Amino acid sequence: MARAIDENKLTRIYEAAIYQVVEEGYGGASISSIARKADVAVGYLYRFYPGKHDLINHLLDNSINEIVTELELMLERVISVNEIVVLLVDYFFNMAQHRPHHVKFIYQMLSQSRFSLSEERRSNIRDLSRRVLQLGQDSRAIGPRYSYDEVFILMVMVPMEYINLNLKSFFDDRPLTERDSARVIEIVSVALRG
Amino acid sequence: MARAIDENKLTRIYEAAIYQVVEEGYGGASISSIARKADVAVGYLYRFYPGKHDLINHLLDNSINEIVTELELMLERVISVNEIVVLLVDYFFNMAQHRPHHVKFIYQMLSQSRFSLSEERRSNIRDLSRRVLQLGQDSRAIGPRYSYDEVFILMVMVPMEYINLNLKSFFDDRPLTERDSARVIEIVSVALRG
DNA sequence: AAACAATGAATGAACAGTCATTCATTAATC
DNA sequence: GATTAATGAATGACTGTTCATTCATTGTTT
Known part of the structure; x- marks a missing residue:
């Protein structure tokens, strides 16, 4: 073997790519700007991904997979839907605090x-949403009219929506607090009950 | 006067710009691609806007203003919050059908x-959200714990979220129907009631 | 232990193409 | 002929991607 691959560099590339895409958009996040921010040579990014598109797509897939895995873990120690709402919202708020980008x-x-x-x-x-829907309709935590895609919107997209508007300082420039997550939990729970 | 400005060209530019931004992103929506799609010379876009950024920003501001004006009209013939939810959701669904981009x-x-x-x-x-909140809390259509930004999220962002996921064919590839708007109306109304 | 390949991790100049913007020029109307 | 709407070639900066080259580290030979 020659040199060992510096894993640190890879994570630096990931962070830099996500940062640049958020800050400048996909088109504005140039390979050279990502490489500069990650303190890595331009050509190095092509050692692991055949192109820019593949790099960004992999990052999205990875991020979603993280959340999916987290939710699967939650569903194993089967608890109530309300508890899942709490855990999921806390998960997103935690992410917002430590990795806002x-x-x-x-x-x-x-x-x-x-x-x-x-x-x-x-x-x-789809599978996870369906399982949560089933669980919720058995325990009457989710109204009978709900479909699994509506469950996804309320449990995943609404909390992210709330967080995103806050991070954008859309209404005012204040940090997210415990009160915010409590509000989101209540709004989502009430809505799901139907 | 010499030639009259061809207003048709301007609206073609607007349509083309919005289409390209949605399809290719801000960075991918190049001036030349917008001009080509609008069947207009490249330099023509600089007759009304000093640059690409100004053009797109104006389009966003205009689109938001449309919605704001619509909501102001709704609030003039003062009706119940539930009716506003119905009108607003119908407005968005109508837009999704005729101008999805x-x-x-x-x-x-x-x-x-x-x-x-x-x-x-x-x-x-902010003003509109506050007025709706006031109206809703007077008539108990909106729960006492609500703040105006939460009203905005539920009445504006959630319907758009629903529509956007459908237009993306995120879960499945089916057209939006009357049932969808009815569901969104119910979910939002129930959530607001608290 | 010292010298020497061999390996592959990491680099960045080079390439052809596209970008946003400019402005001298042309075309249409008065 | 005067005015101005409209054009699109030209410009310099930057794009994603390639690949010959360099460099650090290993195992092998002396």
């Missing part, structure tokens, strides 16, 4: 119609 | 942290 990145990518998740990830999301 | 454009721009509305527009939105 990651939340922005995920939300931004999901909002744009030209980026789409892999069929595998969408399948994951 | 406009809905995508607005939603996409609002989601990205690097684009921000003018202070005037944000002020409009």
